[in-house]
Amino acid sequence: MISLNVNQKTYQVDVDPNMPLLWVIRDIIGLTGTKYGCGVAQCGACTVHLNGEAVRSCVTKVSRAGGQKIVTIEGLSENNDHPAQLAWQQIDVPQCGYCHSGQLMSAAVLLRENPNPTDEDIDEAMSGNICRCGTYLRIRKAIHIAAEIQKTKNNTGQIKNAVSRVEI
């Protein structure tokens, strides 16, 4: 039995300790927002937060995650309103949408660590996430918008008002 804390809920899972966290999250716990894309940490579709850090769950053994704090896309915010999620919605970033759980999880860590990322900062932080639809220009733009939303949110707590004020 391995005890996992996912999105502030505790799960006891009886699995091979070598099973990648990705498959435990998807197939055992049943949270399917985290995606399988490559299985070898090349595409970033499986990105989750492990103790606040973005990790590729497809190459993270479940035994390594035992007792740690895991956040998946389903737990990024309660109401689909993390600044990055709001920014993504504001400029309709996704096309097929398959990679965007991972994109958002990577972007959320970037925004926390660097509240004012430049284009270069964004490219560096996001280059591990592939988007086959090619929505990269919008991802970059949305992260800048999210940075603005985050500032306003921190200052006033009024997210919704911030959205309408952001120039796109």
Next chain:
Amino acid sequence: MIQVSRRRFIKNAGGAGIALWLGINVRGTTIITTNIVESGNFTPYILVESGGGITIFNTKPEMGQGTFQSIPAIIAEEFEVSLEQVSIKNTNGEKPFGNRQRAGGSSSIRTNYTDLRKVGASAKEVFIKAASARWQVEAYDCYAENGKVIHKPTDRTFAYGELVADASKLELPKEPKLKDPKDFKILGKMAKRPDVPLKTNGSVQFGIDVQVPGMLYATVARSPVIGGTMKSFDASEAMKIPGVEKVVPVERIMGRYHSVGVAVIANSYWTALKARKTLKIEWDNKGYENFNTEEYEKHLHELSNEEGLIDKNIGSVDSLNLPLANTIEAFYETPMVAHHTLEPMNCVAQVRGDQVEIWTSTQVPSSITGNGENDVHKYIGFTPDNIKLHSTFIGGGLGRRLNVDYVIEAVGIAKNVSQPVKVVWSREDTTELGPYRPMTFSQLKGGFSEEGKLISFQHKVISPSFQEAMTPGFDIKKVDGTMVEGIGEQAYEIPNLKTSYVRADFHVPVAAWRSVTSSTLAFCHECFIDELAHKANKDPMNFRLELLSKPSDLKRVLLKTRDFSRWDDPLPKNRGRGMAQWEFFAGLCAQVVEVTVQPDHSIKVDKVFAVIDLGEVVNPDNVKNQVEGAVVMALGAAIKPGITIKDGKCMQHNFYDSPLIRIHEVPEVEVLILAEGGKVKGVGEPGLPAFAPALANAIFAVTGNRIRKMPFDLKKV
């Protein structure tokens, strides 16, 4: 939620009065319309319930191209409902929804635009008529807005839901009046796509996310030598692993390709993958273990000496006898590439006796259920009435999911157990087994008159054939039109034109890849036009415009492109620009690419100007998103390694050796949408073909190096 029996539809529509279906071609009920489509099934698009609910059905699977919004938007515009007040439901290949529940060829809007408007407009008129009868007033004093009919003089209103019983007794008007486009509230505006919020919190369900109670998982070992098939296998080690349920042979069928692999069925995907590694399998590789693409490409070069099959022959190319100094020739090469949809192939299937239930991401729901335009369902092995499909959102189609090999295979596996089974292809499976976009080679010749006018043009394509691959029994003595796509139909006025095709035998599965053969032929064709312009000492833009004396969509697009890209403004010495256009079945787009030579002599792609001609536009922001994405996909196919085969095996396995474009490699893209009426054109594909030739032409402009082979390395040109 959706009734699949036609009888049930009619009962709802005519009898009970609880719900009203409105659509194309209703027969045998009190609602009759034959004005929109003269033949075929009743295709309902709107459901209005007396409780007030309004549903619009989307028959075109959503794979990122935007049909989940665009199909309902066209209907909603004329029906006078907002997209916020309707529920949108994707259809699942059910018979009543017709045989065109498929997404491909950028066809969803361009082939349905007017029909869908008529559906919405007819429905609106019926509700106005029903309301005016209830009020005993003139219909022309009533109008509809936000799902309600309003009597203008008295401001009385009826919601559509309140009029269901009355409306169901009326006939749909044969020629509904369509709105004046200047009154559009939805079409042509920047409306938010309704699927986006589902895609930012992980709640959207792709095929791979489907969970059915009691579900098992499966992975399939297939011959690493493409074309090989299973001879025998030993699963004794696999069966010792706890959680492994069964190991069974299973057939994969795609067009003319048939092969047998070995499926491991287990209680988790991880267990199945582990067990797969222990299988001992003897393959019959049928001599394909000696196949190499390097050798094959030499063979394609040799085949270029053959005359081939004539596609188009206008004027007298062969008897012009132009002096050698007035002619040029070039040979172009393009690689095989993989689709690399980010969602790997997958399918859930459950067999219960003579019934099968399928959950999957597919571009062709009505083909799977046997209600489509082909008969691939026969390989699923169930009669259409016994196939139930759940068609999910798609994590990338790109043409790969026009094929149903992975569905046939999953059903074949599910036949061995009573539980539902989820079959997932690994990234390696998805990369190594095809289908691929085939390589195309092109031999091009051009000739000028003594006055310097381009009077002769030849384009011969040498390649494997899509139709031979996908249509068993295809007559190879005929030209496969998909392999010469567009090259005989460019608007350039050249008096002597010959296009031809040399077929090359190929055992590797090939399939349409976003923008099909235009994704390679435009590169060859439009780079050669650039070569001809330089031979004639003319500016590439002017050279093309001089070949377009008559009014045409292309001429209009190029004139706009010249202005939009500021083509005539000078650039600094280390920068260059190139252009290309492509008009083909899916649509028309012209692009100008600007590049910089870096201090280390590598090329940086700075900026792309794209002008896409649509006729009509539903959501301009989505069109921009599509063109931006098309540029990225085209850039990848131009500069990243393609698929190669050695000793019969695919040499690429995953994104580390078959890389895709990443965020730091993307140029700035500016898109101009032309929606000026006329022929309605597609969105999903047209942004691709013109990019690679425009880039290669830009590199020539600044370096003098002519690129005739894709892929090319931006560090070494």
